Every structure is written in structure tokens, then in C-alpha cells.
Amino acid sequence: MPVISPNAFAPPAAKIAQARVTQGRATQGQVPPTLREQVRRLERAHSLQQAGRLAVPTGLAAIDTLLPEGGLLTGALHEIEAGPTPSGRIAPHDGAALGFAAHLLGRFGQDRPAGTILWCRQPSGVFDAPPYAPALAGWVDPARLLMVTARREEDLFWAMEEGLRTPGIAAVLGETRAADLTAGRRLSLAAEKTGVPALLLRSQPAPPQSVCTTRWRVASAPSPAAAGSEDPVTVQWRLELRRNRFGTPSTEEMPSWLVEWNDETHHLAVVPQARHRSAGPAAAGLGWGDPGRQRLVG
């Protein structure tokens, strides 16, 4: 279940009342909202008070409708974590999450065509697997990347923060295993100040943080065609929006989509539900995450 952020209660009482007035008009004639709904609206009202918040669409219409301002807010912290595999194992690598992060970087990069993109990571010795530019080129021009390697976590977060405070930067991405609440808050504040978007990429699920604006869980999904067939490998990801602060509440508690990346046309699209279901028993039978959320699949 999504964590209600402490910020939800941050606006003073007068502003809450004002927010109710503005929100009230829109909700007239609808069923009385639940408490969760109310909190979400307050959060949204809070976000609207910060003038000049801009968002960059993810390029997936089904997802953008749920997001505040129709996209990912710039000047905010977004977390992307690699989810467990469909069979529930810890994924051996974060290829899918990295791909989605690169897609978002590309979108942010298009928004600011002149800016450099800062990519911060911690090396892990001879077993290190750094991002590979020829593949990234499908999403974002690697010539725009400034790669920073930091040995220590403090240095990594420091470098990200420095990047966020620099006006000429289009986006900042940090690969980290650490879940440092204070660092997350600092990054979020720094991003808010300059309007530079910040992304955190985690190779495995981490305890949820309350500071990020959106949190995504991405795992690679099996190609839809039947196993053993001669069809080529299709890049499909299971995308789960686990936190959507300031956003429009979805009918589902934790909306998830199956998306497909086309290597040739460099296009990311949501797989329609019908085709998705026809993916067969393999997709439907394999629980996504813990068994309690199986109803979200399919």
C-alpha cells in the first residue's frame, strides 16, 4: 500500500480550506470521497500551489493521464527500481529498469535539448557492468552524458546534488543500492529549487521512501509469443506505478502496465489489454510480486 507522505499534512489549515473550495467545484455531484481520495486531492492542491511546476510526458498516454500535469514533474525526485522476476525471484540484473530510466532520461533530454545529463554510479570492481552507450543511444544521445563514478555513497549523493544545483543540466540520474532517507530529501529539495529532474535507479527493491514524487517498479516480462517459436525476442517490461504523489488517483490501488520497446523504431508503447491477455497462461499464472496483488495482473 502506498505510504501517505508527511507532506500531505504540510499545508496550513487555511490553505486546506481554500484547496477544498477549488477542488469542491470539480467534485460536485460525485460520491463523497474516501479518506485516501481526500489526502490525494490535498496533495494535488499542494502541488498546484507551487507555481510553475512543469511536467514532461512519459510518451505513454495511458500513464500520463494519471500523472500530475500530464507527465513526470521536473524539479522532483523519481525512483525506479528493478522488480522481482515474474516467478518472484530477485532479478539477476536491472536491464529493464535501466531501459525505462534511459527512456525517461531521453524524454527529459528532449525537454531541454542543450543540457547535459549527469549519470552518477558506484563502480563494483571487476564484476562491474556499466551502462553501455550503443544500447542507450536508442533512448538518449550518449554524447550528452557526463559519467561520474563515486566510490562512496556520500560522494554519489553529493555529486547528484551538485548536478541538481547546476542550471545547465537537463537531468540527473543516480544508480545506488542505498536507501538514504535524508539524502533523498536533500535531492528532492535541490531538484525543486532548480527544476532539474532527479532519477534514482535501484538494482533491487528498497524500502519505500516518502520523498519521491513517483516510484516505479520495472521488471522484464517474457516475450508474448509461445516459447520455442522462431519469433525474435521482444522487449517487454512490466511497469508498476507504486507511488504517484500529486497525481490523479487510479481505479486500481497500484496501477501496472505491460509496455513494449521497439528496438528498431525506438518507440515505447503500452501493450493493449486484449493482446496482453492473449499472452497466454504463462503471463496470467505467474504472480507479480507477492500473491496478494495477483489481481493486478492481466
Next chain:
Amino acid sequence: MPDLITTGVEPDADRRLLEALAGWCDRYTPWVAIDPLGAALAEPDAEGRLEACSAGGFGGDAGLLLDVTGCGHLFGPGEAGERALLADLVERLARHDFTCRAALADTAGAAWALARYGERQTDLYCPPHGQREALAALPIDGLRLQTPVLETFLKLGLRRIGDLYALPRGPLARRFGDRPLTRLDQALGRVDEPIEPRRVPPAFRSRLAFAEPIGRPEDIAAATSRLLAALCRQFEQAGVGARKLEIALYRVDGSVDRTGIGTSRPNRDNPRLMKLFEERLGELDPGFGVELMILSAPEVEDWTGAQEPLPDTGTAGASFASMDGTIDLADRLALRLGAENVVRLAPRDSHLPERVQGTAPVSARPAAAGAWARLASMKGARPTRLLQRPEPIDVTALLPDDPPRQFQWRRHAHRIVRVEGPERIADEWWRPRTSGRHAPAHSTPPVRDYYRVEDDDGGRFWLFRDGSHNASTAGGATRWFLHGFCA
């Protein structure tokens, strides 16, 4: 002599002390040398023996040589300033319990002789062009000659340097060789004497002395800012920008603390440089107080910076500004993380996957837009992460040349349901292989067949098989490696 105290010789300690003292002398001039004149005496003689000399080296009679040309004005106008400088030097050293004799003359040779053999205090300052008179009365030892030559001079009754003035040069050269005449000419300023300073003096420096020692970090930062402003004006006049800057704190106890910054391109922007310095100033220890600060630029380059963009240039101006911001950021990051950890990605023309992605310094021109995309479009599917070193894996395949069915990596089995490939990539034969005949087990084979595979869990991997001609016949099993992870 019952009161005589004896201690062992410690040449290393002497050297360290002298080096520290030379560093301290930077306060007067950037051009300081550790007595090379005395050291020159210790040339091996005809029989190859090293002649022990009375002065020079790092021993008890060690000396320092300071070129104070143009430095006297800091202490007063003209000759009075130079005298004041000399007095200040002796007095400050005396405060640190150093007994020293300092002389000032037009030439290094004359100053050397005066400092060691001058008899009266007033002789130690030799006014401009006065070295001929000043040296005349000094003993002949002041010419920095080796002992046998000196002994012969004494036998001939030549006791003072002035005695040589009148002698004809020809017979003197025939009898004693060139050296005595050269030394005499050098001392009198007829011949130049090149001497190498301890540290190359920076062409650009600015200096700030304090009436009262300072110690608060804010004061040091303020002083740095003032020094930087002065230095940036010098840069602008000379049309250069700094690549390296060094700040030195001269503390009251005579020690010196230094720190420096580097920039990735010539820079003379005061606020930017100051921002870089702010990172470093915390490391400086003012000790009991700082009485002098010197900011110098050991490395400068011609100014290549962009001009201020015209106000109406729109995007061009924006891209300039963004470039500037990036370079500043990179400088700040490099200062803390090391320059090798802040890089751009540079494409390389190669078809070996591990060679394609190179790195370039931030100041390098970024790869042309689309260069990477063009490179990527010519190849097959590529992984989003590439392992630094391909990891050997156990693969099950129906036949040695068949695509893989299952592989085991890091103790976990992956059943393969989908395969794309193979894509054959061979070594670049025009590049020498480092491994040679007996390649280590982990080395990459010269011919590789790459597959993109998908396991039953949806994970996508990039594997390759050792595709060399004799791979399967030589060792039996085919070698397989995992090289990357696909999206």
C-alpha cells in the same frame, strides 16, 4: 674541550630543514635555489675523487640563493628597500633561531662570496655595479675554486680576489685552466651564470601580507578572494586563463601550507575559481596564524573561452551557458572525486563491443550528435549493461554448434526459451593480442558468436561462444561467456 657537544651527522634531516627553509623563503621571491654554487665545487677532480668542499650541499655551511630582482620595492623604494628586505630576512630567521649571514649583490657569485667572507656588516649589501670594489678585499676562497687551485694561488701570493684583477688573462688561463677566470667573470657580472630554481617560478602570482596574523576561515576566504581578483586582472592583461592555481599560507611559526585547484580548461572567471577554492580552503590549517598568503598560477594556457554571447542569439547563447555550467560542475566534481571519475563517453571506431565505448575528458569536444546512434544502428542488438570482463558460464546445447538451451551463471540456472543470433564478431587482427600463445583462461577468444537470449523468467542476456576454429577440438567443451544484460 669538556663542554663540546657532539652529535651524529644527519644529512637527511639537514636536507629537509633546508628544503623547508627554501619554502619559507618563497615569501620574498618565487625564485629560490638551494646553493648550487657550493655544490658545483664538489665536482670530481682529475682522479675521479669527490673533493670535499668547505661550503655548499646540505651541510652546516649550506646556503640558499634568492633572486630578489624587482622584489625590493615591497619593502621600500630603491636601495633602501633592498636593504630593508635583507634586514627583514635576517631578523625573521633570527626569530626562528637560525644564525645566518645574508648578502645582496648584482651577481650570484658576488653575493655568495660576500655572505661567506665579507668582514664588516656594511659590506654585506653591495650596491648596484659595486661588486668589483666589494670583492677586491675578499680572500681568494670567495671565488668558489677547488682546493688544489686555491693552494697554488696562495703559494703564488695571490691572497685577495683583487689581486687577480691586474693579472693578464692569457697566462692565467694557461696555468690554471678556464675555471678561475670564469668564476671571476661570473662574480663580476661579465658572464651570465644560469642557476636552476628549486621550483619553477610561476609567471602569475599575487601576494597579500597581513599586519596582524589571521586565522579565521572567513578571513582566509576573504583574502583568497582578493588575491584571486588581482590574479584574474593579470590573466586578462596577458590574455591567458589558469589551468592550475596554488595558494600558500605562510604561518607565523615559519611553516608553509599549500593547496591547489585544477580546471579542465583555461579559466579566469573570479567567482567560478573562488567556488572551486571554497572546496579546498577547509583543508588548510592556519596554525597559530597566517602572516602572508601567496596565490600563484603554476599552469596557464592561452584564453580560449567563449565570448559573451550576444543578447539576441537565443539558443546559441543558451547552449553556451549550459556548456559553461557543465564544465564548472565537472571541475567541482573532479576536485573531489578525481578527474578520471568525471568523464564523457567517446565512441571509438571498432566492432569489438568492449572497445566501442571509450572515455574522454570533459573538456574534450563531445561526440557529434547522432554519432552514437549511427554506430548503434550498424550493429545487432546490444545490451544495456556490458560486463567489464566477460564471465565464463556453463551452457547446455544440443550440439556444440547449436544455440544454447540452458546456462548457469553465478550458481543459478536459466532455461533459455528464445534465442537471437548468432552474430559473429572476430578480433581486430591488426591489433596485437596481449595474451599471446598461452592465453589465460578468462581472456576473450579471438572469434566470438554472440546470442541474445531470453530465459523463462523474461530475463534477457547477451552471451557468446568461443567461435575459434579449434576451440572445440582442442579442449573438448566449447567455452561460453556472459557479456551483458539486455533491456
